[in-house]
Amino acid sequence: MEAGLQEKRRKPGPDTLYVGSVEKAFDVLKAFRAGQRDLGLSDLSLSQISHLSGLDKSASQRFTNTLVELGYLEKDRRTRRYRPAVRLLDFAYTYLVCNRLAEVAMPRLIEASKVYGTTVNLCELSGTDIIYTLRIPHQKEYFRATLPGRRIPAFSASGGIVILAHSPADTLDLVLEHSEYRPITQWTVTDPQAVRARISEALGNGYDLGVQQSLPHEISTAAPVLNSEGKAFAAVQIPVYMPGWTVEQVREKIVPLVMETARAISGSYFAEG
């Protein structure tokens, strides 16, 4: 059993501008992700929600009920179990539709995906993780790995490596300092020194190439989307799979494609202003 699941309660401070109830509602929603990850459950009972969210029975009851009323959770009247509702996708849309990067990137990603018929992703940094924001899935991979909103520790993902490589030093240090270096696959590089080396190399090359770092059989390539100061605010990432692809083939074909796509997105993004 994995110890070290950080059970940190946030310190909102004695802030009169902070509404604690909102946090608790989100804690309930987060419980479902944890329930799926740790217990493999896709619906939860009230007491499971209570355990996973850290809220007591009454609070779980109130917030669960509220979220059902609002349409963000569904309740099975027979089993009395709760599950996330489609309406939760509203927020993803809200984020993406307000995001000019997504707008500029989408056509480039589609183009890129057609070159070799590969999956192409856009990802961004969020805390110590990267989050996949746009995905053009072409291969039938491990299901979870194909979903938008997926999080992976930045240090273990090629997208994270190139973003960190082209980030301000303080951001880099902060992320590496707070990262939890647990292996994702048996080949994941978890030694902080080795991670730093990989980041340096990515900075030199302008891309990163990782073999089976976050998924078995996967060769992952990524290049940064840079702003005018040469700092990254996103990454284009293409995964391909062995044995269909070899590292040599990836270097020859995927690396240029990823770099060119990232460069094009950057160019379009800063084209008008």
Next chain:
Amino acid sequence: MEAGLQEKRRKPGPDTLYVGSVEKAFDVLKAFRAGQRDLGLSDLSLSQISHLSGLDKSASQRFTNTLVELGYLEKDRRTRRYRPAVRLLDFAYTYLVCNRLAEVAMPRLIEASKVYGTTVNLCELSGTDIIYTLRIPHQKEYFRATLPGRRIPAFSASGGIVILAHSPADTLDLVLEHSEYRPITQWTVTDPQAVRARISEALGNGYDLGVQQSLPHEISTAAPVLNSEGKAFAAVQIPVYMPGWTVEQVREKIVPLVMETARAISGSYFAEG
């Protein structure tokens, strides 16, 4: 009002289990979608949030601040404007990863998208709208039309038509009764009678084909994903564009593809139980 005199005006029941603050927080998040749609804004000032959410200045301040603390909104310190943060994608992931339909559908959608190199979507009913849940984008369409979480009134989308056609009568009536029949394009069928006719036809055919109903130049085809009672709980939808495609070509090639894909998903979903 006298202190110490406690009139029990509050009706016991769901009221005490409803946390209004949660609703207000979501109202703030919704404001961004409205701001983008109605004003074309991708970030909002505090007063704009106040207007769009219907919350007063103080409430907007408190909930905005709370959402920033939690990482769901970002604040530009210079412009003092707020925008949705990547973290919002967490909920989309939560929904999708807990959803066996998505898991079963994804590989089928990918396969289908390769047959003619078209976009393929999965959608579900949410109130009077459909929401696109999984998307395999292949064409460079109108940006917003490519995003997961996009909502369209069910009556105007072929995915909505086929789901409604294969829904219980009371669901159908409820949706049609509450729908707001505004035209999406200039060709949108908005007459409730005509919509009902289209639904009947879709029930007979097992698919729907709509021309420029929700996007110019678009020919949209959809087929329902059915449960064991023959009721729909989702739809597979494929959009193609004129003049590259004609209605005749769509009937010949896309219709069978959409129907077979939907059927396959349904089959896989109920394969084990």
Next chain:
DNA sequence: TAAAAAGTATTAAATAATAATACAAGCTGA
């Protein structure tokens, strides 16, 4: 079938959210 566990409903108490307001900081146009 009894006992335990989980889910639901109710309520008194008080915390935590509210709305009012004061203050500060940016804008606008003269």
Next chain:
DNA sequence: TCAGCTTGTATTATTATTTAATACTTTTTA
């Protein structure tokens, strides 16, 4: 540059809203 305006931020007293405890009901289990 300066009023005058709008918008954003900070601070309060007040109370309504949330809370936690608990009683009650249903379901699961042993």
